Amino acid sequence: MQVLLGGGLLASAVSFLYPVWRYLVPPVATDLGGDSVVAAKVGELKANSGKIFRFGSRPGLLVRTADGEYRAMSAICTHLNCTVQYRSDVREVWCACHNGFYDLNGRNIAGPPPRPLESYAVHVNGDDVVVSRRRGT
């Protein structure tokens, strides 16, 4: 009986401690997005280039303009939800699915996209380029 009880108590202790251990040693960080995300490190993007970053489960587009300024916007085309990209040759945002174009403020300027891309606020915090949703949007 005592052996059974001792074993049971030990197993219970393990079952209590295991979740604590899993909590203290979490899996590889999964950024759930929220209202703000580190989209890149300072210096990661050359001038006149762009990169797709993850904003929750949706793609965002961070652009560093030829002047070195950062711009960020949703990377989901407002036409048929394809992922847009930065075109350094024309310095505009482009959707490869149906040849839609947006300017660097996310405004739809050519092709089938009916609406602008949601634009995000960008600020540099230390080494991080942080992208946030604009308040009230």
Add this chain to the structure above:
Amino acid sequence: MAGALKMKLTRQLLSLTVAAGCLLLPATLWSAEARPQVAKSSCVECHSAFPPPTGVSEAQWAADIHAQKGLSCASCHGGDAKDPSPEGAMSKKAGFRGKPKRTEIPALCAKCHADGAYMRQYNPSLRTDQLAQYRTSVHGKRLAQGDTKVAVCIDCHSVHGIRSAKDTRSTVNPLNVASTCSRCHSDANYMKDYKIKTDQFAGYSASVHHEAMVVRGDLSAPTCTTCHGNHGAAPPGVASVENVCSTCHVFQAQLFDTSPHKAAFAAMGAASCITCHSNHRIVHPTDKFVGTGNEAICTNCHAAGDPGFAAAGRIHDDLVKLDEALKRSAEVLDKAERSGMEVSQARLEEAQGRDSLTKARVTLHSFQPDKVEQDTQAGMKIAAKTYQAGLQALAERDYRRKGLGLTLITILVVLAGLRLYIRQTESKNQSGGS
């Protein structure tokens, strides 16, 4: 006492009046500001009492962009809009020309609208080639031949209440263009002399373009004038159809130009895009459009045994395979998400898989199965990866559930063991004590 009461009532009444005044004043100011300032016209004073078509209400005239810009009835009809007497206002001496003939209307409007220097003072970016375009249109050509049934400026823009095309209440605002054209073009009786169909509006109303315009509120979606022109309205013609469609569908046109269909359609005298997609009733294409099934358009020309038939079948199969793979992946990810598992990375990749399907559906306009396969294969790889991610998330969920179940069983066993142990200890104590 009575005096004090009277004074109190007077003060309350005064406060109420001031409060009501404060509430009403902005509304009064707003309505005065919102109402366009239009010069008084002796013409409208009389004609507002007449029934249409000679009747013009003050509200109608006040809404007219010409009135708002300071023009008067005399600008089009001649006469003197300031003269209070009908004889004076409509005197020949004052240049009164009355109701213009239909054949005169385009030139009359163009007196101002074709004068760049004159129009610049009102709207520097407004085009001034409307009359020149109109003369190239079917309407303009027929009018020149003396057909007064065809549309002239006022038939589309209305008269005495003409609004800017940007105004959603305008008859030529993109939202209203189709119904404006349909007033004549859907009237079988009115159109019978011209021997053209009258189902264009019904077809357009069922089209993907109409849906984009009206349901999704996309004012850049095409309406009648987008493909036919507005002042120069005419059917695009077989040779121009592709150019017209490609103003929006650029990639499809580029791919079509490289396809075997380009030369084949030209040889048949078939217009490119509309041969498969129709002209006005352009419905949302599905993967069943391409292939060898009952709903496939390809079978209109291709029969079993020819290479086009086989190519159509291959393209259809590739598209369907990817679509199904993406749906299967989405189903697993949905299930994992509903179970509280974190699958946002897989969701992000899944979107790229859908991009591949969209691209493949564009690439099919090359009608080259190998090119389509490149896109679908890229999508298939992503779909397989996201499906696995979903399965892993579900496996992790099952592992956690099993762990929880095992923990609960262990705790119950310990509780039961403790209970037994306590009872055993109590019975030992009792037997030892007795």
